[in-house]
Amino acid sequence: MKALTLEKYGLPKNVLGLTEQKKPTYQKNELLVKVHSTAINDYDWSLVRGKPLIYRLMFGLSKPKSKSLGMELSGTVEEVGSDITEFNIGDEVYGDTSAYGFGTFAEYISLPAKALVPKPRAMSFEDAAALPHAALLALQGLKRVGGIKNGMKVLINGAGGGVGTIALQLAKVYHCEVTGVDRQDKFKALFNLGYDYLINYKQENFTKNGIQYDLILDCKTDKSPFSYSRSLKANGVYVSIGGKINYLISTLVIGKTLSLFSNKRFEILTLKPNQELKEIANMYEKKQVKPVIDGPYPLSFGPEKLQEFGNGNHLGKIILSVGN
Ligand SMILES: NC(=O)c1ccc[n+]([C@@H]2O[C@H](COP(=O)([O-])OP(=O)(O)OC[C@H]3O[C@@H](n4cnc5c(N)ncnc54)[C@H](OP(=O)(O)O)[C@@H]3O)[C@@H](O)[C@H]2O)c1
Numbered sequence: 001m002k003a004l005t006l007e008k009y010g011l012p013k014n015v016l017g018l019t020e021q022k023k024p025t026y027q028k029n030e031l032l033v034k035v036h037s038t039a040i041n042d043y044d045w046s047l048v049r050g051k052p053l054i055y056r057l058m059f060g061l062s063k064p065k066s067k068s069l070g071m072e073l074s075g076t077v078e079e080v081g082s083d084i085t086e087f088n089i090g091d092e093v094y095g096d097t098s099a100y101g102f103g104t105f106a107e108y109i110s111l112p113a114k115a116l117v118p119k120p121r122a123m124s125f126e127d128a129a130a131l132p133h134a135a136l137l138a139l140q141g142l143k144r145v146g147g148i149k150n151g152m153k154v155l156i157n158g159a160g161g162g163v164g165t166i167a168l169q170l171a172k173v174y175h176c177e178v179t180g181v182d183r184q185d186k187f188k189a190l191f192n193l194g195y196d197y198l199i200n201y202k203q204e205n206f207t208k209n210g211i212q213y214d215l216i217l218d219c220k221t222d223k224s225p226f227s228y229s230r231s232l233k234a235n236g237v238y239v240s241i242g243g244k245i246n247y248l249i250s251t252l253v254i255g256k257t258l259s260l261f262s263n264k265r266f267e268i269l270t271l272k273p274n275q276e277l278k279e280i281a282n283m284y285e286k287k288q289v290k291p292v293i294d295g296p297y298p299l300s301f302g303p304e305k306l307q308e309f310g311n312g313n314h315l316g317k318i319i320l321s322v323g324n
Contacts, residue, residue, distance in 0.1 A: 003106030009050030026110035032079035037129035070104030074128035094128035130291035134162035158219030225255035292316025
């Protein structure tokens with residue numbers, strides 16, 4: 001089978017390429033899935049370069065222990081392990097495989113059945129590959145951790161990425177007023193998507209403009225909790241879903257301490273993969289949520305598209321088509 005693989009860390013164009021690999025075998029508790037579509041994520045960008053360095057502690061110090069990238073897919077069940085009763089050959093499935101490893105940038109992957117859920121018929125393979133990771137980061141960040149309520153004033157930092165573009169749509173289900181923070185060149189598309197206000201992070205620090213929010217969802221934490229505190233109303237909540245390691249640590253330590261001594265809350269989301277995909281599927285079927293897709297592109301475009309992801313040149317989710 002064809003797969004995008006890497007032997008060493010580096011820039012995608014130097015280390016990532018389409019190679020011929022053995023079709024995976026599968027265990028009694030696993031499904032063999034023919035991948036139709038997959039999506040590029042922050043994990044892939046970090047893994048290919050081995051940066052930030054903390055990744056190397058998990059994935060190999062001098063070279064990656066695994067050759068595979070990709071942790072989000074939609075596809076069709078090709079074989080079913082003998083212990084599995086909930087799936088049949090031919091079922092359409094999708095999911096975030098990050099809890100079970102990488103390898104969706106390939107024509108086939110074998111996975112435990114619990115790594116995947118049935119794909120609704122009405123959902124395209126491309127949308128199904130775009131939703132699991134970003135939509136659940138957005139949903140769990142806004143709802144489970146952030147406690148979003150009707151009519152709140154919400155700020156989304158990283159407004160134009162995979163998470164931001166879905167988070168906006170979820171916040172609109174709650175009739176919230178939503179401000180997005182991202183780069184100026186994405187503003188036209190982001191206004192069209194429904195943001196009420198936009199701030200260009202290259203020119204303005206939103207924590208210094210005196211405006212306060214009930215809920216901040218941050219995909220790119222790069223400031224101290226004291227800064228974010230200025231932008232929170234009384235009883236406001238700041239939820240980080242990712243960002244620079246040092247600021248994530250200070251959100252954890254200083255933010256938690258501030259939470260104890262003020263009426264503002266500082267949280268870091270730990271994603272629970274695939275848990276509320278039914279809720280997302282229901283919203284998708286009601287046309288409340290639709291992923292913003294960049295692509296689809298053939299799998300062979302993976303190195304180039306991964307570089308574009310790293311450069312921030314994408315809007316929403318970059319989708320690679322793996323099947324014919
Ligand atoms: N909590 C968890 O369990 C968990 C699990 C997996 C992943 N994550 C995290 O979730 C996040 C995924 O976000 P995503 O998929 O939406 O990323 P993305 O698609 O890369 O989008 C990020 C957006 O933010 C913009 N941006 C970059 N720097 C910014 C800044 N300083 N201020 C405001 N906007 C900025 C980018 O624009 P430009 O770059 O073009 O300027 C881009 O439009 C990552 O931080 C990842 O590490 C968390």
